[in-house]
Amino acid sequence: MNSKKPLTVETISLDLKGATKEEILSEMVDLLMASGHIRDREAVLRAITDRERRMSTGMQNGIAIPHGKTDNVDCLVAALGIKHEGIDFGALDGQPSTIFVMTVSPDSRTGPHIQFLAEVSRPLNDANVRAKILSATTREEVLQLVLG
Amino acid sequence: MPSELSPSVQFILQLGLLIVFTRIGGYWLRRWFRLPGVIGELLVGVGIGPYALGKYSWPLVGRLFGLAADGGAVSPELYAVATFASIVLLFLSGLETDLSTFLRYSVAGTMVGLGGVLVSFALGAGCAVWLGLTESWLSPTALFLGATATATSVGISARILSERKKMDSPEGVTILAAAVFDDVLGIIVLAIVVGMVKSAASGGGIAWKDILLISIKAFGFWIGATAVGLLLARRFSKILKYFRSPQAIAALALGFALLLAGISEMAGLAMIIGAYIMGLSLSRTDLVQVIHKEIEGIQNILVPVFFATMGMMVNLSAIVPVLKIGLIYSLLAVLSKAVGCAFPALFCGFNRHGAMRIGVGMVPRGEVALIVAGIGLATGAIEQNVFGISVLMTLITTILGPLFLSGSFENPVSGLRKQPKDGEQMPQVEVELCFASPDMADFMRARIVKAFRQEEFYVYRLSPDTPSYHIRKDDMFFTLEHDGNSVVIRVPKVHETLARLIISEEMVLLRSMLQMGHGKANLDTMEHDLVSCLFTGNGQAQPNSEDEALPADEDE
Numbered sequence: 271m272n273s274k275k276p277l278t279v280e281t282i283s284l285d286l287k288g289a290t291k292e293e294i295l296s297e298m299v300d301l302l303m304a305s306g307h308i309r310d311r312e313a314v315l316r317a318i319t320d321r322e323r324r325m326s327t328g329m330q331n332g333i334a335i336p337h338g339k340t341d342n343v344d345c346l347v348a349a350l351g352i353k354h355e356g357i358d359f360g361a362l363d364g365q366p367s368t369i370f371v372m373t374v375s376p377d378s379r380t381g382p383h384i385q386f387l388a389e390v391s392r393p394l395n396d397a398n399v400r401a402k403i404l405s406a407t408t409r410e411e412v413l414q415l416v417l418g
Numbered sequence: 419m420p421s422e423l424s425p426s427v428q429f430i431l432q433l434g435l436l437i438v439f440t441r442i443g444g445y446w447l448r449r450w451f452r453l454p455g456v457i458g459e460l461l462v463g464v465g466i467g468p469y470a471l472g473k474y475s476w477p478l479v480g481r482l483f484g485l486a487a488d489g490g491a492v493s494p495e496l497y498a499v500a501t502f503a504s505i506v507l508l509f510l511s512g513l514e515t516d517l518s519t520f521l522r523y524s525v526a527g528t529m530v531g532l533g534g535v536l537v538s539f540a541l542g543a544g545c546a547v548w549l550g551l552t553e554s555w556l557s558p559t560a561l562f563l564g565a566t567a568t569a570t571s572v573g574i575s576a577r578i579l580s581e582r583k584k585m586d587s588p589e590g591v592t593i594l595a596a597a598v599f600d601d602v603l604g605i606i607v608l609a610i611v612v613g614m615v616k617s618a619a620s621g622g623g624i625a626w627k628d629i630l631l632i633s634i635k636a637f638g639f640w641i642g643a644t645a646v647g648l649l650l651a652r653r654f655s656k657i658l659k660y661f662r663s664p665q666a667i668a669a670l671a672l673g674f675a676l677l678l679a680g681i682s683e684m685a686g687l688a689m690i691i692g693a694y695i696m697g698l699s700l701s702r703t704d705l706v707q708v709i710h711k712e713i714e715g716i717q718n719i720l721v722p723v724f725f726a727t728m729g730m731m732v733n734l735s736a737i738v739p740v741l742k743i744g745l746i747y748s749l750l751a752v753l754s755k756a757v758g759c760a761f762p763a764l765f766c767g768f769n770r771h772g773a774m775r776i777g778v779g780m781v782p783r784g785e786v787a788l789i790v791a792g793i794g795l796a797t798g799a800i801e802q803n804v805f806g807i808s809v810l811m812t813l814i815t816t817i818l819g820p821l822f823l824s825g826s827f828e829n830p831v832s833g834l835r836k837q838p839k840d841g842e843q844m845p846q847v848e849v850e851l852c853f854a855s856p857d858m859a860d861f862m863r864a865r866i867v868k869a870f871r872q873e874e875f876y877v878y879r880l881s882p883d884t885p886s887y888h889i890r891k892d893d894m895f896f897t898l899e900h901d902g903n904s905v906v907i908r909v910p911k912v913h914e915t916l917a918r919l920i921i922s923e924e925m926v927l928l929r930s931m932l933q934m935g936h937g938k939a940n941l942d943t944m945e946h947d948l949v950s951c952l953f954t955g956n957g958q959a960q961p962n963s964e965d966e967a968l969p970a971d972e973d974e
Contacts, residue, residue: 380704380872385873
């Protein structure tokens with residue numbers, strides 16, 4: 271499967287501006303808009319925040335994987351954002367989150383949606399990769415690191 | 419048979435009784451003797467059939483299961499239902515085929531499957547010659563006894579592997595991969611045998627060049643139809659999806675399976691071959707679950723009827739003279755698979771323990787063997803006694819196979835010749851979820867299965883009796899088992915993240931369901947509505963709020 275195709279240079283941000291969880295989520299959804307596959311921005315944001323409300327997707331070592339499902343997207347869309355200072359995302363280890371991988375997939379269609387999230391997240395298990403992503407100067411570099 | 423029973427009423431009564439008795443027979447065998455239900459269904463057929471109880475006249479229905487007007491053991495109507503059931507069975511069998519796993523374990527699977535098929539066919543056909551049933555290896559009797567001995571029914575072994583938690587062991591995976599090869603090759607063998615018998619019946623006799631031509635034709639049809647099917651599968655599935663309704667999709671898929679079955683017969687091959695190819699073609703589309711779910715009901719009702727019909731065709735008095743031959747044939751059928759599959763396994767990295775487990779795991783024969791024998795009998799290629807021998811072999815291998823396989827795992831020693839060094843073996847991770855109650859575990863098991871399917875994994879329940887699943891996609895292979903309060907998922911370490919993410923999404927859903935205060939209020943209301951009319955004395959429901967008026971109140 272060409273699973274990482276939804277993630278492109280256009281949907282990567284090296285410097286997220288938001289200072290709160292809500293602001294980061296909103297900014298990431300704006301990034302997703304670049305994919306051209308989102309029909310209703312607010313519905314997508316609502317799907318993400320609903321999921322986030324049930325349980326935070328803040329993992330460990332600064333990784334967060336906010337995601338959601340809604341039929342207001344045509345296909346699986348993905349974005350990656352970096353917040354160097356980190357923000358409180360309700361992470362499992364209580365540490366600030368710095369690297370955000372967001373995915374949104376159609377609710378009524380089957381597909382390797384979580385598989386995509388898992389594959390993109392896999393390189394982030396490596397501390398070296400995380401460090402390189404945080405110090406990357408171009409979006410292409412980040413894309414290359416995530417694509418492995 | 420009382421004269422007032424019309425043929426259609428007779429057929430309906432036969433079908434009804436067969437459905438009822440096979441269900442009861444299968445249930446008893448499973449419950450009391452822990453034997454596969456298929457044995458009970460076959461024995462019900464033997465008992466009820468025209469050569470046993472069926473030959474007597476019974477009150478109200480007369481000689482309902484007596485010999486048919488044309489002298490056959492079953493009426494043409496009932497035989498048509500059994501044929502339809504066999505087509506459904508093979509269509510679903512093709513649909514469930516996991517080509518990816520087969521390709522991944524193709525070397526060991528092919529070696530083991532091929533060894534089993536060749537040795538079984540040779541010993542099966544040889545048995546007919548050596549024991550004096552026929553003089554020629556190319557006679558229909560020899561060919562059919564060879565073909566009948568060929569196809570393993572892996573579902574029975576899969577249940578044992580699951581109970582022993584050995585599904586994902588090297589032996590378990592090799593057995594499953596070999597079974598795919600075995601199925602395909604078994605069906606090709608059937609195609610060749612049917613072709614040869616038809617050629618002989620048309621007066622042409624059978625020469626080696628005929629065998630070659632028929633083999634080329636069988637392989638050609640098989641490879642051609644499968645290739646076209648796999649190539650057009652996605653386009654075909656798109657057309658089916660146009661109809662949106664799962665019922666319409668499943669009905670159309672089955673309709674086309676029947677059409678291909680008919681074409682296959684017209685091409686001189688057996689009908690089940692077309693049905694299997696149709697299922698196999700659709701096995702790589704995302705419609706597998708939809709079709710399977712819709713057609714499973716037909717399978718559950720009609721397949722026991724198929725086994726019982728095969729049982730009805732067994733003439734016990736015809737078996738008695740050849741009982742010794744039948745027992746020898748059955749013994750050879752056990753040995754041929756055990757040795758034919760175990761020997762190649764020794765060259766695929768297994769030691770004698772592993773090879774023996776693989777060998778005995780391939781012993782059970784089932785539906786395909788009976789279908790082959792049934793075709794032989796229906797076409798007149800084999801006699802009653804040979805058919806009886808085939809059924810006896812199916813019964814014996816189905817009983818012995820699971821016993822041997824279960825026993826072979828008593829000794830926990832590794833089945834591999836060389837123990838994998840650290841890092842060589844793909845490390846496995848066990849994710850165990852313990853829930854508050856078996857019901858909650860069952861609910862989450864269903865949710866997790868659905869979640870994997872939504873991720874387009876191929877999820878296959880190993881048997882209706884055990885809640886154990888194989889979850890596959892490309893090179894990923896997980897197992898899921900549900901026992902009491904717990905659900906256990908075993909995954910390779912490399913795919914742990916994926917499995918944990920999928921499961922955690924379902925856990926989030928469960929938690930939010932349990933926490934939903936509003937939902938609880940709804941549950942309270944629904945629960946109240948459901949039970950409010952119980953034990954009221956006058957049988958009338960109690961209104962649960964002032965604004966809800968019962969029709970009785972309106973009447974008043």
